[in-house]
Amino acid sequence: MPETLFDASHLTKRYGTATVVDDLSFHIDPGECLGVIGPNGAGKTTTIRMCLGLTEPDEGDIRALGLSMPRDERAIKAQLGVVSQFDSLDPDFSCSENLLVYGRYFGMAEPAIRARIPSLLEFASLSHKAQARPGELSGGMRRRLSLARALVNDPRLLLLDEPTTGLDPQARHLMWERLQVLLQQGKAILLTTHFMDEAERLCHRLLVLDHGRKIAEGRPRDLIAEHLEPDVVEVYGNGAVELMASPLRNLAARTELSGETVFFYTQDARPLIEALGREHPKLRTLHRPANLEDLFLKLTGRQIREDG
Known part of the structure; x- marks a missing residue:
């Protein structure tokens, strides 16, 4: 059995009298994509924030990459890649410069970052846009640049929050192809999405949340056969x-x-x-x-x- 990369156990988060995440447990293995789906207010964003160490759970434990959150937060983040729902690219830097600056956040030496930039741009199909700024790119190109930036530290686990929101069908399909390549390389992905075709295409397992609770978990086709x-x-x-x-x-x-x-x-x-x-x-x-x-x-x- 492969080593579990990420294990969340009995996570609970309250704000006042509202329980937004309620006794939630799940795990992710190498090469696996776990999809988290649910309506607005289901607790998806709060769950992601706890996984990133941005929000501390009131109850429960998170272990990632053999380490414990929040005690080993910095060491865990050094092995994570994150693509948020909204672009956070620096508009004043070129594509190459965005990758260079981001790599410095991880304490990487500049020669090591520069050595990775060509392959990252090629992976994102942006080699011809190395000197372009984000404002000159299409929406799909910006999302692929965000993904390339998340890979600058060669993470073992990726957390992707609505990675294809706002993209046209062609751009979405190209993004899916890139994510499939990462899974084949053995990287694990935690994915939140509102697109059910995306979840069915990419996810090995699904976690269905509603009102902060897990209401179903399993392989997409197994869940369909069980409930419908x-x-x-x-x-x-x-x-x-x-x-x-x-x-x-x-x-x-x-x-x-x-x-x-x-x-x-x-x-x-x-x-x-x-x-x-x-x-x-x-x-x-x-x-x-x-x-x-x-x-x-x-x-x-x-x-x-x-x-x-």
């Missing part, structure tokens, strides 16, 4: 909402309404699709397998939650 029916039929169009009160509901194990779309969750979609074709030919339907978004919505609800 295999087939989903989405029905929309004029009159679709009325299906919620129709006998067709009996052809599904479970139905949900979101906006003007009715979701039928079923073990076998064929009888339902045939009935819809006969009785409601003008309605539009989409038949698909259950996915992580369905899991997320079942476990945490469809109610929109504000930040905070």
Whole structure:
């Protein structure tokens, strides 16, 4: 069995009377990506802050890389790479200079940093932008530069907070490719994301949080099989909402309404699709397998939650 790189045990954090993280435990192994998903206010950010030593838990322990947080905070951070949700690149420095200055924060010798810069820029597909400043880069380029900067100290564990927020599909896919390379190299990743396709593509295991508590944990496909029916039929169009009160509901194990779309969750979609074709030919339907978004919505609800 590989050595566990990161182990959080019974983490609890309170602010006043509110418990924002409640008895949370998880671990990460080398070469593994653990995804943390949950609605706004689920405790994801506070969890990340405790992992980074920025917030001290009221209860619980964190061990990382064979060391203990917060006692060995500096030694742990020396082996961590962090990509925050919002860019913190220095706008006055070029891409190369951003990497150089960041490496100095780790006490690295300048020759050692300069030796790493070409390979880091190549990894981020930014070799041709070495002298460009962040303001001259696209959003995807800036995110890749942030990732390259997080790798300057050759960390064993990466903490990525919403790393592809605001990127177009092409930029997201390129970022995913780079993260897969890091996992193949044996680096571990703790990833928070709101994109369920990202979680399904990158994460070996998922941690689902709600109201500060772990409500599910496991491999994405295992969680889907455990909590959901295999087939989903989405029905929309004029009159679709009325299906919620129709006998067709009996052809599904479970139905949900979101906006003007009715979701039928079923073990076998064929009888339902045939009935819809006969009785409601003008309605539009989409038949698909259950996915992580369905899991997320079942476990945490469809109610929109504000930040905070």
